[in-house]
Amino acid sequence: MNTNNKFMLYLPAISAESNNNISIISADVRKDATYFAHYITRDKRLVPQIEKTYATVEYASFIDIAQKFITEFQLNHASKFVVAVPGPVISGKSEPLRLPWKLDAEEIKQQTGISQVYLINDLEASAYGLGNDDEKCFQTIHHSENVVPGNIAVLAPGAGLGEAGLYWDGKFMRPFATEGGHSEFSPRTNDEVEFYQFLQKIYGIVTWESVLSTEGLFNIYRYVRDVKQQQQPEWLTREIENNNFTDAIIKGALESRDRICNVTIDTFMLFLAREANNLVLKLKATGGLYLSGEIPVMLQKYLNKDDFYKNFIVSDKMESLLRDIPIYLVRDTKTIIQGAALYAAFSGE
Template sequence: MESKNKFKLFLLGLNSESNNDVSVIAADIREKETIIGHYRSRNQAVSLKKETAYSTKDFLSFSDILKKFMTDHSIASVSKIAIAVPGPVIRGKSEPVRLPWKLDAEEIKKDAGVDQVLLINDLEASAYGIECVEESQFVKIHDSVVFTPGNVVLLAPGEGLGEAALFYDGNYLRPFATEGGHCEFSPRTNDEVEFYSFLQKIYGIVSWESVLSASGLFNIYRFLRDVKMQKQPEWLTAEIEADNFCHAVIQGALENKDRICTMTIETFLIFLAREANSLVLKMKATGGLFLAGQIPVLLEPFINNKKFYKNFIISDKMENILQDIPIYLIKDEKTILNGAATYAAFYQE
């Protein structure tokens, strides 16, 4: 898929003729489902040919899912495989805490009979995938008055809290993974200290992922319900039992249906703005902040207002930098898959 935005990534093998018309498989592994796509590289871009989602827990290994996908679509052979995993990748291996199995690139290479198998952190893959996003899939939350090219950061709360950055070398952006979501959460107000104590009894160490994720959203909710004694409506009890909490509480806030829904979302957005602020400052990301993932997309009406931005620019000394950072919401749901395919297709040692 040809990039139609101005995101300029560094891809070492982009101009190599050996990477043209290459068969690539990309995978986006998640706790509940694994999405696999078959791509072809052509004219310095990747094109999706086949895609299927599988229940992660139904398979004993990634290799089993891969075999199923190749059989389902009668794919005889591929040149490269890139697997986006929700966790750190160290020397071609990964043990994501939310997955039922470990991943080893060398073992998968042997099982699949493929020359090149690459493991990549899912948010790093998403950073590569931004280049493939159509302009219509970007929602501008805030524009800079005077744009300063520089580093870029990506923040994506979903099943976990993903954070990645892209280093600006003066010409290109170079994605890299972080594990910033596992840094410790720090409270600011008395109510937040109470919230921290509530979570500390559950987790011991309270990370930002315990606050900004699907489980984090529920943590905020149950603190308001169990500690602040906000009433849980009967309709939401049914949604929780049906494992549909995130969609339900966000919709409840959008419709102003119940006070506890509104309070939950408002609290989540304050924390989202604060962690976005920290990530931008740590990486000096004058090139922009990109929000991605299922939760921010559902929260678009709340993020795309002045309240989120006002919370984002709060700082002791850096408001002059923060107020001029461009902020975008990415609505494309395939950035991880497309990014993994792009990484594989044009990867070169």
């Protein structure tokens, strides 16, 4: 993983000798699984050593998982410990809605004995993680000959809807977190108003995360099935009962197995283009849009269709700006854990 890349991340401590040959533990905490990795820094690079995955729900606290990883691989000597969490980080603390416990950097420091502990939002970590990737990790969805150096937008629908940016200061890219996925969803057409009303009865406040996430994908499906009266096939009923909805609906659409699958995915892709448009405009992300997260990777075929780009550039006055935005799919599934480690290694002392 070479940090010398086209992103020019702002890593002010990358040349500090004190950050060479140090041991770093990185964790990516999610609702179902918590991922751990151990890295050594060497010649301004992160060198991976160990990776391990744990079932989040089997542990009473994050400390319990952390201590198990540290003990199992004898990592008490680690210099730094960084944790990427799916929620806002305020003053070294986080209470992610999708996790069963709170996280506190000071508590982790006391319990593990590691002197430098960091909490970072998972999408901010993912933005840093782009700096670990080479060209083969990106698939071009739309190429532009008129790219203007500038901010970058990162949009990642998965268990939730992650949104982040990289601010271009004229020399470096500086990643930052947002909670844009929790901004309110706005319908445009009569059908979308009907969809909004369907979700409003369930949630009260309808956010983009209620539409663009694994739960959001199921919400679209329920609307297509229950309001638009599309028949649910028996094979899909079995998949839903086996908690395999996301994989099944996407595979069903890719194979054109049943109309309800294609309608669901087409609707999801329309909304994905719409929110990508929103994020790019709000960040003035002339440097590009990067689609990350588990769902876009599964929908590569749909992203390559003209429909996604055509829906992305729809605007009242900004089509000329949107038309020149390059769009990429991030195929690397480890950007969060690697980016968190890069942040801990080189962003400060």
